Amino acid sequence: MRQPITQLPALRSNPATALFAATLLALALALAARPVAAGEEVTVSIDNFTFNPAEVTVAPGTTVTWVNNDDIPHTIVDKKQAFRSKVLDTEGKYSFTFNTAGDFTYFCSLHPHMTGKVVVKPAG
Amino acid sequence: MTKSDTSTPAADADGIHRRGFLECMTWAGTGILWSLSGGLPSGLGLGSALAAEPAKAFTFLQISDSHVGFDKPANPDALSTLREAVARIRTLKEKPAFMIHTGDISHLSREKEFDDADQIVKEAGLPVFYVPGEHDLLDDGQGKAYLDRYGKGSKGAGWYSYDHDGVHFIALVNVVELKAGGLGNLGTEQLEWLESDVAGLPSSTPIVVFAHIPLWTVYPEWGWGTSDGLQALAYLKRFGSVTVLNGHIHQVMQKVEGNVTFHTARSTAFPQPAPGSAPSPGPLKLPAAELRKSLGIATVNFVRGSQPLAIIDQPLEG
Numbered sequence: 001m002r003q004p005i006t007q008l009p010a011l012r013s014n015p016a017t018a019l020f021a022a023t024l025l026a027l028a029l030a031l032a033a034r035p036v037a038a039g040e041e042v043t044v045s046i047d048n049f050t051f052n053p054a055e056v057t058v059a060p061g062t063t064v065t066w067v068n069n070d071d072i073p074h075t076i077v078d079k080k081q082a083f084r085s086k087v088l089d090t091e092g093k094y095s096f097t098f099n100t101a102g103d104f105t106y107f108c109s110l111h112p113h114m115t116g117k118v119v120v121k122p123a124g
Numbered sequence: 125m126t127k128s129d130t131s132t133p134a135a136d137a138d139g140i141h142r143r144g145f146l147e148c149m150t151w152a153g154t155g156i157l158w159s160l161s162g163g164l165p166s167g168l169g170l171g172s173a174l175a176a177e178p179a180k181a182f183t184f185l186q187i188s189d190s191h192v193g194f195d196k197p198a199n200p201d202a203l204s205t206l207r208e209a210v211a212r213i214r215t216l217k218e219k220p221a222f223m224i225h226t227g228d229i230s231h232l233s234r235e236k237e238f239d240d241a242d243q244i245v246k247e248a249g250l251p252v253f254y255v256p257g258e259h260d261l262l263d264d265g266q267g268k269a270y271l272d273r274y275g276k277g278s279k280g281a282g283w284y285s286y287d288h289d290g291v292h293f294i295a296l297v298n299v300v301e302l303k304a305g306g307l308g309n310l311g312t313e314q315l316e317w318l319e320s321d322v323a324g325l326p327s328s329t330p331i332v333v334f335a336h337i338p339l340w341t342v343y344p345e346w347g348w349g350t351s352d353g354l355q356a357l358a359y360l361k362r363f364g365s366v367t368v369l370n371g372h373i374h375q376v377m378q379k380v381e382g383n384v385t386f387h388t389a390r391s392t393a394f395p396q397p398a399p400g401s402a403p404s405p406g407p408l409k410l411p412a413a414e415l416r417k418s419l420g421i422a423t424v425n426f427v428r429g430s431q432p433l434a435i436i437d438q439p440l441e442g
Contacts, residue, residue: 048404049346071196071407073232073262079304087232087262090196107304110258111405113347115304 043067046074051116058098059123065095074108182289185213185220186422188371189391192241193231198407199415202393206244208440209392209421213248220423221288223250226371226389227257227336233269256282257336258299283314285321291426292325296335298350308337308350315352319359327362334369340379340386343399348373357384367433376437387435390420416441
């Protein structure tokens with residue numbers, strides 16, 4: 001769903017086909033992740049050992065804040081060490097501002113089966 | 125030896141009937157009493173173990189997951205239940221030779237939490253051998269506080285071995301450098317150390333291995349297992365008796381596979397749900413009157429010349 005659309009249905013002269021193709025295109029655009037504009041804030045909540053949403057797409061300069069709603073502490077650790085939070089107890093928060101484009105896969109170092117992703121790319 | 129339950133962890137393989145087990149699950153915070161008999165471990169209910177093991181060579185005790193500092197609804201005072209567990213240890217008729225703590229001493233690795241835990245554990249009057257849980261490595265130094273306090277004489281992230289009356293004890297650390305999406309992890313350096321640590325031992329030496337996260341795969345969906353645990357066990361394959369003691373999952377589970385017996389201990393702080401029985405492994409909130417039935421300690425008896433090592437899980441109440 002969030003993959004770049006590389007092939008679109010060929011538009012032919014048949015109006016029904018064209019309409020169908022246009023609808024598909026509109027649907028694809030609606031479903032494609034739209035980066036949050038720079039300067040905006042995004043919150044990822046941690047509930048039941050899950051990052052919610054598990055993947056967010058943001059523009060460079062966006063600050064993402066994680067909030068732990070569990071009764072157990074968690075951490076936010078980038079797989080490539082770009083960021084690492086201290087331990088977040090219940091209601092603890094951690095923020096990181098993403099200034100460079102790229103994919104950031106992160107996990108909880110206490111419960112490594114918990115993983116999430118931040119995709120940073122320029123808006124439209 | 126007689127059972128090979130490779131797929132499903134058996135909660136009642138230690139002779140505790142399901143009903144009894146569920147009843148036990150209603151206390152909070154005990155320990156396990158382990159008895160080593162001729163090197164082969166076996167789990168026994170407390171009553172039958174005491175009756176069947178008249179010639180104990182020695183007994184040691186396991187305590188786990190005290191999570192000192194935890195104050196959430198599942199147990200608003202984890203320090204009190206640790207104190208109750210230690211009080212229970214003091215009432216044991218036969219004094220254990222020593223105690224092992226299989227990690228998560230503290231909840232957030234704060235100095236005060238370690239101080240409070242040490243203060244209470246000391247009251248048991250026993251030597252204590254520790255391994256860290258992931259909750260013990262949350263200081264800024266990512267484990268430095270633990271090593272400064274408990275790691276004297278250990279190697280790497282805190283692993284070591286020692287001998288007691290002919291039994292070789294191996295303390296492993298599987299809570300550092302965990303990988304995204306992964307399980308507990310021992311790492312190459314520790315595995316190499318383990319291989320050389322046991323290289324000179326006769327195969328008749330009874331082995332007891334302890335670590336925080338289960339060395340066998342209990343439930344990977346919740347991270348309850350160790351990715352390179354099988355490699356560690358491969359180094360121990362030639363030994364006639366291997367007992368693996370873990371914590372982390374805050375409930376009793378036992379599995380016997382060949383010469384290896386796996387056992388997990390209760391927490392002294394709060395219970396966790398059975399694998400897959402809840403949306404997450406978060407603390408299980410029980411009615412206050414039930415909490416102490418699901419917490420506990422364990423004692424282990426070693427009896428030379430007779431077969432099994434008897435593990436006795438005792439809840440704080442019930």
